[in-house]
Amino acid sequence: MTELIAVEDLAAGYGGPSALEDVTFALRRGERIGVLGPNGGGKSTLFRVLLGELQPLRGRIRSAGGFGYVPQTERSRLDYPVTALDVALMGTLSRVPWWQPIARAERERALAALERVGLADRARKQFGELSGGQRQRVLVARALVQDQPVLLLDEPFTGVDEPSAQLLELLLDDLAADGRGILIATHDVEQVARWDEVLCLNRRQVAFGPPEETLTPAVLAETYGAEIVRLEGVPAALLPPHHH
Amino acid sequence: MPLLLGGAVGVLGAATAVALAGRAPEIGRDTAVGIVITTLFGLGVLLALSQAAPPGLGQLLFGDLLGVSRKDVIVSATLAGLVVGALALLHRQLLVVGFDRSTSRALGAHPLLVDLALLGLVAVTVVIGVQALGNLLVIAIVIGPAAIAALLGGRLATMMAAAAAIAIGCALAGLYLSYYANTAAGASVAAVTVGLYLLVRLGASIRRSPPGLA
Numbered sequence A: 001m002t003e004l005i006a007v008e009d010l011a012a013g014y015g016g017p018s019a020l021e022d023v024t025f026a027l028r029r030g031e032r033i034g035v036l037g038p039n040g041g042g043k044s045t046l047f048r049v050l051l052g053e054l055q056p057l058r059g060r061i062r063s064a065g066g067f068g069y070v071p072q073t074e075r076s077r078l079d080y081p082v083t084a085l086d087v088a089l090m091g092t093l094s095r096v097p098w099w100q101p102i103a104r105a106e107r108e109r110a111l112a113a114l115e116r117v118g119l120a121d122r123a124r125k126q127f128g129e130l131s132g133g134q135r136q137r138v139l140v141a142r143a144l145v146q147d148q149p150v151l152l153l154d155e156p157f158t159g160v161d162e163p164s165a166q167l168l169e170l171l172l173d174d175l176a177a178d179g180r181g182i183l184i185a186t187h188d189v190e191q192v193a194r195w196d197e198v199l200c201l202n203r204r205q206v207a208f209g210p211p212e213e214t215l216t217p218a219v220l221a222e223t224y225g226a227e228i229v230r231l232e233g234v235p236a237a238l239l240p241p242h243h244h
Numbered sequence B: 001m002p003l004l005l006g007g008a009v010g011v012l013g014a015a016t017a018v019a020l021a022g023r024a025p026e027i028g029r030d031t032a033v034g035i036v037i038t039t040l041f042g043l044g045v046l047l048a049l050s051q052a053a054p055p056g057l058g059q060l061l062f063g064d065l066l067g068v069s070r071k072d073v074i075v076s077a078t079l080a081g082l083v084v085g086a087l088a089l090l091h092r093q094l095l096v097v098g099f100d101r102s103t104s105r106a107l108g109a110h111p112l113l114v115d116l117a118l119l120g121l122v123a124v125t126v127v128i129g130v131q132a133l134g135n136l137l138v139i140a141i142v143i144g145p146a147a148i149a150a151l152l153g154g155r156l157a158t159m160m161a162a163a164a165a166i167a168i169g170c171a172l173a174g175l176y177l178s179y180y181a182n183t184a185a186g187a188s189v190a191a192v193t194v195g196l197y198l199l200v201r202l203g204a205s206i207r208r209s210p211p212g213l214a
């Protein structure tokens, strides 16, 4: 099957009113889906349900395999005695049984992953002594080491400088070209316009589809709430003609 | 030996109680440790004061470093070997869960298993140490060397090896101290450990503060 994830009429929450409703979308091989939404819109909640950390209140999720995962804010302790390489190697836990020692090939794979995020020269540095953006990239390298068919990236560009962000974006393009499916939560509308599909969440699914259909003023207004819409970020070509 | 066995069962029970109590969201892990230890300590004092207290309970409280038999040493060494083996097996999981508990499951770790295993291993370690140092001083040799190694820095595996080496060094130094200064053996080992910690701590803070401020 080419569908890596198929989600149908999903609802999820934390006990109170549901944090997310009416979510229906599919992620196919080679696709990058940008997940847009305001703070509290339910992006991380969607990832948590997909990962199985949170039980859905309703709906169905079919998925073809495991997930590589880059969490949003790194909640990792900065005084923890690990190097960047150690953190990248943590990604092996989802493939190599936990009681087995790490083989040389895995070490090389982790070094290659650090190289792909532009941190080859920082492999032996203590994780806590890296800058915030570098730590974020180490976590992306860890997800690469996980080597799963689907990647869930929760705001991976936060705190990452412009050159590194470009590197990351090219990396995502490569991974998609390899046939992986990628779900990326972000606040950057301009960036989302370059990807294959857009999922707009505001406590429920506002829209899902290709950027040229979803990045309309009406949808963005509904996604972000009318009072704070700023459309400077959207390429003019995306706006329907009658709005010009 | 039955006393040690009973102690082991008790400690494992306490470890499980701590793990389970700590999972209740309204009780923090530190609080759980506090509650369980205080409860059991009170229970222990009650039992120790009763007429029917088994002989040797005093030894359990204060240990007898110079009185350990050959058999005790063999049992301790075997248990210590098992602890080291289990730590090696668990190392990758320990690393992930300790680093970021909330995403550890998504990475393929089993946080509850790691918690229980770690508490179990601490329990076995305490049982080993109790024979020599007793219930009260054992804390010094379990926590002290690890705290010293943490101050020295490095990666987790190196830190663990360093802590073990420091513990052995402190034990030997403590024994010499007790021989020449004619002090109690267990207390001397604990004192050396605590003393070394304070020294290293002082050294670390002098090294870190900029010149002129030290």
Ligand SMILES: Nc1ncnc2c1ncn2[C@@H]1O[C@H](COP(=O)(O)OP(=O)(O)OP(=O)(O)O)[C@@H](O)[C@H]1O
Residues within 6 Å of the ligand: A014, A019, A037, A038, A039, A040, A041, A042, A043, A044, A045, A046, A072
């Ligand atoms: N652990 C939790 N317990 C209770 N409510 C939560 C929890 N986590 C999130 N929520 C609530 O669920 C809603 C959606 O949160 P979520 O983290 O999914 O938003 P988000 O789209 O990721 O936002 P952001 O852009 O800030 O990361 C919010 O209203 C939030 O308060």
Ligand SMILES: [Mg+2]
Residues within 6 Å of the ligand: A043, A044, A045, A072, A154
């Ligand atoms: Mg979020």
